[in-house]
Amino acid sequence: MRILRSLSVIALAVAGQTVGAQLVVNSLPPARFGLTGGMNLSTFDGDGLGPTANRRGFVGGGVLVTPFAPDFSTQLELLYSMKGMKSLASNRTDYAMFKLNYLEIPVMLRGDLPLSSAVRPFAFTGPAVDFKLSCSSDEVVSGNVSNSFDCDQLPGLKLRTVDVGWVLGGGLGFDYHNRRISLGARYEVGLRTITDEGSSKNRALSFMASVEAPLPRRSPRE
Numbered sequence: 001m002r003i004l005r006s007l008s009v010i011a012l013a014v015a016g017q018t019v020g021a022q023l024v025v026n027s028l029p030p031a032r033f034g035l036t037g038g039m040n041l042s043t044f045d046g047d048g049l050g051p052t053a054n055r056r057g058f059v060g061g062g063v064l065v066t067p068f069a070p071d072f073s074t075q076l077e078l079l080y081s082m083k084g085m086k087s088l089a090s091n092r093t094d095y096a097m098f099k100l101n102y103l104e105i106p107v108m109l110r111g112d113l114p115l116s117s118a119v120r121p122f123a124f125t126g127p128a129v130d131f132k133l134s135c136s137s138d139e140v141v142s143g144n145v146s147n148s149f150d151c152d153q154l155p156g157l158k159l160r161t162v163d164v165g166w167v168l169g170g171g172l173g174f175d176y177h178n179r180r181i182s183l184g185a186r187y188e189v190g191l192r193t194i195t196d197e198g199s200s201k202n203r204a205l206s207f208m209a210s211v212e213a214p215l216p217r218r219s220p221r222e
Contacts, residue, residue: 031214040206042084043084050087063075075126080104125167128188131161158196
C-alpha cells in the first residue's frame with residue numbers, strides 16, 4: 001500500500017507539472033512568421049555633405065514574432081534594405097545618387113497594446129546589423145544618367161562592410177482570418193560611420209506592411 005501511495009503521489013506530481021506547463025504555454029499567443037515590405041526614405045547624416053535629398057528604395061523580407069509574455073515579444077527580421085542618398089548640385093536639379101544595399105537583421109523587443117480583440121497598436125525597438133551587399137553611384141544631369149560607377153572605384157573612399165543601427169517604430173495590427181496584418185513606420189539611426197574616415201552615418205525612415213501567420217504550437221517536453 002505504501003508503494004501504491006508513493007506511486008500515486010509521483011504520478012499526480014508529474015501530471016500537475018505537465019498541466020502547469022501546458023497552461024503556461026497555452027496562455028501565450030502563438031509565434032507568428034510572415035512577410036514584410038515597404039519603402040525606405042534614406043539619407044546620410046554627417047559633416048560637409050552639402051545639400052542632400054532622400055533616396056527612395058525597397059525594404060522587405062521575413063519576420064518572426066515570438067511572444068514571451070501575453071503582450072511582449074521578440075521580433076526578428078531578415079531584410080533586403082536599399083539605402084543611400086542624393087547629393088544635390090548647386091542648381092538643385094542635377095545630383096549624384098549613392099545607392100547602398102544591405103542585408104539587414106533587426107533584433108527587437110515588441111510590445112502590443114490589447115486595445116481590442118481585433119486591433120492592437122504596437123511599438124518596437126532594438127539594434128539592427130547591416131551587411132553591405134553592393135554600392136554604386138549614378139550622376140544625373142538634366143534628368144538623364146550621365147555616368148555610373150561602383151563605389152570601390154572612388155579614390156579615397158573605403159566603405160565599411162558592416163553597419164550597426166538602432167530601430168524605433170510602431171503601428172497597428174489587425175486580425176483577419178487567423179492572420180495578423182500590420183501597418184507601421186520605423187526610423188533607423190546609424191550608430192557608426194559608413195566609411196573608415198569621415199562622419200557620415202545612415203538614416204532611414206521606413207513605411208512597411210506585413211502579413212503573419214501563427215506557427216503550430218509545440219507540446220512541452222516532460
